Amino acid sequence: MAKNTVFLFLRMLVVICVGLYTSRIVLNTLGVQDFGIYNVVGGIVVLFSFLQSALTNATYRFLAYDMGSGNTFSLGHTFSMSVNAHWILALLIFILCETVGLWFLNNELSFPKGRLEAANIAFQFSVLCFCVNIIKTPYNSAIIAHERMNFYAYTSVLEAVLKLSVAYVLYISPWDKLSVYSFLLFSVSLLLLIWYWLHCKKHFKECTYHVCWDTLLLKRMLGYSGWSMVASMMDVGVAQSAIFFFNIFFGVVANAALGIASQVNAQLIQLINNFKQAYTPQIIKAYARGDKVYFLNIIYSTSKLSYFLLLLVSVPLSLNIDFILKLWLGVVPDGTGLFVLLVVLYSLVDAYSAPLWIAVYATGK
Structure with missing residues (x-):
């Protein structure tokens, strides 16, 4: 766990530094209005992410459980069925977005x-x-279940x-910045999919997809993810309704402030997520x-450590929020500092809970 956490912590330092600098370039290049528009548009898509979150939890749990029990045949079968399930989910979300979302x-x-x-x-x-x-x-x-951090x-x-390269291309592009930015982010996602697929196919035997259909396993996965879907739906609903509320009543400038606060909070949460990915397979x-x-000892200890790790970063950030935002962004949308403080307080309370719900997922109930 310590070794995996170190890998992920070093990764976090690089990702945060590059990510924050990239956000500054993107904000200054797009402008406050287009940055707010992208935050709203992305919010519509994310509104359907509770479906993905629920199925992701099921996939990860079943893979890790098969590894822990040493059932290699079931492991390969579970992986192939999870691929089927995620393709079906992608098609379903595509249809929802192109109808209700549009x-x-x-x-x-x-x-x-x-x-x-x-x-x-x-x-x-x-x-x-x-x-x-x-x-x-x-x-x-599969990569996280194998603890290849x-x-x-x-x-x-x-x-x-x-x-970061996307931000540079966006800066020099002569075409509409918002459209170019959206296309480049899609291209990055596609490249990463190919990269993950090649690595898993080479290093993990169970990640060689074979055509299969197991209705019983699919029912178990869907049944497992059903209750998780309710919780995920509430989380996404709360977050995205705030975005739409500010757009309807206050406009895209408020969305830009909220989007920046969400980015700051996302970078802080990376610290907790890195730690979570190190202990989740163990639980x-x-x-x-x-x-x-x-099982119980690791739940109690990681719950407390998650809070203290986030607190260690949150206190100096909160005490110097206006200075940090000005240094980072240059042009700071009105209300951004207050938004950042509120989402950080929320995340501090929420930091305790991750090991607890991971323990619930481990039971399969």
């Missing part, structure tokens, strides 16, 4: 004059990007560098082996 974009949201066409182009690439990320999920889950760390750094495999003493 109607909501063009009829309920407000955009500056002359930007509706660019918003629609950004929406289409956001949908494709999201579908690609869904298809990538089984491969990502070194590969995961290197790939995350590669992704950060690619997004699930300990339960699969029946080692309840280790």
Whole structure:
């Protein structure tokens, strides 16, 4: 766990530094209005992410459980069925976005004059990007279940560098910035899918896909993910309704401030997620082996450590938020500092819970 956490911590340092610098370039290049538009458009797609989150939890749990129990045949079968399930989910979300999502974009949201066409182009690439990320999920889950955090760390750094390249291309592009930005992010997602697929196919025997259909296993996975879907739906609903609320009542400048606050919080949460990815396989495999003493000890200790890790970063950030935002962005949308403080407080409370719900997922109930 310590070794994996170190890999992920080093990865986090690079990703945060590159990510924050990239955000500054993107904000200054797109402008506050287009940056706010992309945040709103992406929010429509993310609204359907509760479906992905629920199935992702099921995929990861079943793979890690099979590894912990040593059932190699079941492991390969589970992987192939998870690929089938994620392709079906990607198709379902694509249909929902192109019907309900497209109607909501063009009829309920407000955009500056002359930007509706660019918003629609950004929406289409956001949908494709999201579908690609869904298809990538089984491969990502296999890497984490095998605890190959070194590969995961290197790939995350590669992704950060690619997004920095996106910012540079966006800066020099003579075409519509919002449309170009959306297309480039989709291209990065597609490249990463190919990269994950090649690595898993080469290093993990169970990741060689074979055509199969197991209705019983699919029912178990869907049944397992059903209750998780309710929780994910609530989380996504709360977050995205805030985005739409600010767009409808306050406009895209408020969305830009909220989007920046969300980016800051996402970078902080990376610290917790890195730690979570190091201990999650241990919790699930300990339960699969029946080692309840280790199972409970790791839950209690990681819950407290998650909070203290986030607190260590949050306190200096909160005390210097206006200075940091000015240094980082140059031009700071109104209200950004307050948004950052509020989402950081929320995340501090939420930091305790991750090991607890991972333990619930381990039981399969």
